[in-house]
Amino acid sequence: MRFLHSLLFLAAGAAQAASTWGFDDATVSVSSKKGAGAKEKFNEKAPLPQSIVLGSSDSLKILLTAKEGGKGKRPHQAFVMLQEPTTGLEAPFPLTVKDNGKAVVEIKHSDLPTQLAASTTPLKASLILASFGAAEGINKPIFDIDVATEPNATPIVAEKPMRYGKLDDIHHEFRADPKSPPKVISLVFVLAVLATVPALFIGWLTLGANVSHLSKAINAAPLAHGVFFGSIVAMEGVFYMYYASWNLFQTLPVIGVVGAATFLSGTKALGEVQSRRLAGER
Amino acid sequence: MKFLVSFLVLVFAAVAQAISSSGSRLLVILEDVAEKAGYSKFLADLEGRGFDIAYETPKSESLSLFHLGERSYDHILFLPTKSKGLGPNLTPNILLQFINANGNILLTLSSSTATPSSIVSLLLELDIYLPADRQGLVVDHFNYDALSASEKHDVLLLQPPGALRAGVKDFFSDASVIAFPNGMGQTLGEGALLAPVLRAPATGYSYNPKEQTETVDDLFASGSQLSLVSTMQARNSARFTVVGSADMLSDKWFDAKVKKVGEKDTVKTGNQEFAKAISGWAFKETGVLRVNWVEHHLNEEGAGNASNPKIYRIKNDVTYSISLSEYSWDKYIPFTVPESDDLQLEFSMLSAFHRLKLNPTISSADSTTYSSSFKLPDQHGIFNFMVNYKRPFFTNVVEKNTVSVRHFAHDEWPRSFAISGAWPWLAGIGATVTGWLAFCTVWLYSAPAATRESKKTR
Numbered sequence: 001m002r003f004l005h006s007l008l009f010l011a012a013g014a015a016q017a018a019s020t021w022g023f024d025d026a027t028v029s030v031s032s033k034k035g036a037g038a039k040e041k042f043n044e045k046a047p048l049p050q051s052i053v054l055g056s057s058d059s060l061k062i063l064l065t066a067k068e069g070g071k072g073k074r075p076h077q078a079f080v081m082l083q084e085p086t087t088g089l090e091a092p093f094p095l096t097v098k099d100n101g102k103a104v105v106e107i108k109h110s111d112l113p114t115q116l117a118a119s120t121t122p123l124k125a126s127l128i129l130a131s132f133g134a135a136e137g138i139n140k141p142i143f144d145i146d147v148a149t150e151p152n153a154t155p156i157v158a159e160k161p162m163r164y165g166k167l168d169d170i171h172h173e174f175r176a177d178p179k180s181p182p183k184v185i186s187l188v189f190v191l192a193v194l195a196t197v198p199a200l201f202i203g204w205l206t207l208g209a210n211v212s213h214l215s216k217a218i219n220a221a222p223l224a225h226g227v228f229f230g231s232i233v234a235m236e237g238v239f240y241m242y243y244a245s246w247n248l249f250q251t252l253p254v255i256g257v258v259g260a261a262t263f264l265s266g267t268k269a270l271g272e273v274q275s276r277r278l279a280g281e282r
Numbered sequence: 283m284k285f286l287v288s289f290l291v292l293v294f295a296a297v298a299q300a301i302s303s304s305g306s307r308l309l310v311i312l313e314d315v316a317e318k319a320g321y322s323k324f325l326a327d328l329e330g331r332g333f334d335i336a337y338e339t340p341k342s343e344s345l346s347l348f349h350l351g352e353r354s355y356d357h358i359l360f361l362p363t364k365s366k367g368l369g370p371n372l373t374p375n376i377l378l379q380f381i382n383a384n385g386n387i388l389l390t391l392s393s394s395t396a397t398p399s400s401i402v403s404l405l406l407e408l409d410i411y412l413p414a415d416r417q418g419l420v421v422d423h424f425n426y427d428a429l430s431a432s433e434k435h436d437v438l439l440l441q442p443p444g445a446l447r448a449g450v451k452d453f454f455s456d457a458s459v460i461a462f463p464n465g466m467g468q469t470l471g472e473g474a475l476l477a478p479v480l481r482a483p484a485t486g487y488s489y490n491p492k493e494q495t496e497t498v499d500d501l502f503a504s505g506s507q508l509s510l511v512s513t514m515q516a517r518n519s520a521r522f523t524v525v526g527s528a529d530m531l532s533d534k535w536f537d538a539k540v541k542k543v544g545e546k547d548t549v550k551t552g553n554q555e556f557a558k559a560i561s562g563w564a565f566k567e568t569g570v571l572r573v574n575w576v577e578h579h580l581n582e583e584g585a586g587n588a589s590n591p592k593i594y595r596i597k598n599d600v601t602y603s604i605s606l607s608e609y610s611w612d613k614y615i616p617f618t619v620p621e622s623d624d625l626q627l628e629f630s631m632l633s634a635f636h637r638l639k640l641n642p643t644i645s646s647a648d649s650t651t652y653s654s655s656f657k658l659p660d661q662h663g664i665f666n667f668m669v670n671y672k673r674p675f676f677t678n679v680v681e682k683n684t685v686s687v688r689h690f691a692h693d694e695w696p697r698s699f700a701i702s703g704a705w706p707w708l709a710g711i712g713a714t715v716t717g718w719l720a721f722c723t724v725w726l727y728s729a730p731a732a733t734r735e736s737k738k739t740r
Contacts, residue, residue, distance in 0.1 A: 074496065076489070076496070076497060077423055077485075077487060077498060079498075079501070088506075090505045090506065092504045096499060097497050131423065133433055134432065137424055137485070139424065139485055162472075162473075162474045163474055164672045166623055167637060170628075170635070170636055170638075172635045172659040172660075174597075180702045180703035183702045186702045187705070190709040193706055194709050197716050197717060200720070204724060207731070208730075210728050210731075211723060211724070211727040211728060212727070212728070213728065213729045236718075282728075282730060
């Protein structure tokens with residue numbers, strides 16, 4: 001039964017195969033406040049070669065007669081679709097159709113969704129005419145619309161809605177490391193500083209500095225002088241260790257020990273120095 | 283050992299249930315319990331996947347979604363009902379509470395029965411819009427079934443939807459041709475929680491079959507703006523799915539033969555596969571992500587590699603790893619990030635300092651470990667390791683681990699001898715020390731200079 005049914009439909013389809021939707025007497029006109037704009041005729045064979053310019057205060061009017069199998073008739077679906085080619089976003093504009101198929105639609109610039117109004121590429125307009133029953137509908141591109149942006153009007157910004165997805169990578173920018181001056185300059189100053197030591201020694205020698213009383217002092221107080229001078233050198237050694245590896249709590253007790261040695265041996269050693277001074281030998 | 287025990291527990295749990303990751307209690311709401319015969323294949327499929335199905339009508343007085351504050355059901359399936367409202371047990375507020383309590387809802391609409399006002403208010407709450415007066419029929423004069431709807435064109439034949447956009451996993455494209463009979467379309471708001479599964483073809487549109495029989499002057503929506511099957515996944519990952527045509531789940535369309543207009547051969551519909559895919563997603567059998575563990579440690583030579591320390595130093599090298607599984611029908615499988623999508627780690631204090639791609643490193647039978655190594659920023663403070671993976675059709679993954687990042691300690695800076703700019707100062711210290719020792723020597727042991735003997739002697 002069902003098979004028979006479908007056969008019947010097939011037969012009906014074959015009989016009506018010639019019947020398709022189409023349109024005739026189609027015009028598109030742009031009316032602007034400045035005066036009548038372009039008016040073009042178009043047909044279903046091919047889209048208009050030139051694009052229609054739509055300014056921000058203009059409106060676009062499309063007039064046509066919808067026909068089924070060559071006779072004027074009202075289709076259920078009569079839409080002008082405007083499509084933004086880069087995103088594929090579409091906006092339908094239904095035509096108002098009379099019984100005899102005369103259809104009209106007026107699209108103002110302000111009717112365009114912001115995404116289309118902000119488009120920089122020409123919008124593709126297509127016409128869909130279709131209805132119930134077996135008659136075949138048509139879906140044909142008719143023309144392109146150039147949405148003109150006026151230089152002194154506030155630009156239309158189509159904000160992208162928030163969508164979950166991956167975000168751009170972020171790599172932290174580190175602050176630059178502290179920089180040293182060129183090593184050559186540092187070395188010049190190192191040499192300049194080190195040169196003061198021989199300069200000092202030469203100065204002292206010309207003034208007659210000497211160590212002639214060393215044996216005398218050692219003979220007079222060998223232990224005291226040894227420990228006293230040794231502790232002064234050791235103190236520098238402690239400072240070096242503090243710089244190199246020790247912490248303050250390791251350093252302080254050693255300073256205490258070395259300092260005590262300096263103090264105790266110092267009374268004797270400096271007494272010997274005083275005795276030489278009193279003897280008029282300094 | 284602990285791992286083994288938890289693994290065994292997991293395995294047993296999976297074997298015992300072999301169903302949805304979030305429970306098996308399914309409530310089916312329909313006008314008359316006898317109507318379930320029309321959906322017997324779909325419901326048998328669900329039962330075969332382990333759901334315990336309870337059938338209720340909105341009029342039933344014993345119907346209650348909550349018992350002592352806990353959900354009585356894990357999922358609800360709404361089949362079309364004729365009544366104008368849904369009674370006091372299914373108010374929009376109770377249904378929202380159900381979603382907030384992590385319950386999943388699969389709602390089916392039909393153009394032949396008016397949608398209950400309770401459902402319309404719920405949909406408005408979720409930013410899903412139905413045609414005015416709850417009357418709408420989706421037709422497409424270019425993609426209809428020539429066998430069953432050659433006059434009315436209200437049985438749409440649709441190709442599988444494919445991925446929503448690049449980087450989104452496609453759960454719904456197993457089916458061949460999908461028949462969408464007698465359905466009502468929806469439009470979706472702009473929210474990121476909403477995602478259409480099936481959209482009308484470019485020439486499809488919705489009209490009011492009562493008032494717009496002659497021509498469509500006031501268009502509800504057409505083309506891809508008209509969603510036929512839509513989803514909403516709440517922030518708590520509860521799922522709400524709207525199927526615009528209840529008939530597409532019915533026995534009649536599960537194995538119907540269809541012939542697209544203008545084509546020669548008849549084909550069997552893929553509605554059964556699509557119904558499985560959409561109900562499986564809606565009831566959390568697919569697309570459920572689980573975080574197994576999160577680990578981060580110092581990635582420096584000579585440093586201890588203790589897991590998840592509370593404190594790091596600026597400019598430390600650190601490795602972060604996260605193990606993820608995806609639930610697929612009856613078990614957890616390793617989660618693979620869809621192509622052209624990335625799992626990203628943010629290291630953030632108020633705003634992200636680093637946002638890095640996590641790369642898969644280890645894969646096991648039921649999990650994939652993603653990790654990334656990087657240098658901590660040169661900014662001290664309280665930071666978060668943040669993985670915020672929210673994608674359409676996947677449950678949300680938000681993992682936040684807080685750590686302190688401290689400055690260099692005084693003894694962690696480079697030594698002064700390593701800094702060339704400090705050499706003159708070090709030389710200065712050396713010169714001073716040498717001079718001091720020489721001075722002490724001379725002061726202690728110098729004999730009076732011969733030429734000035736008379737002056738020096740007092």
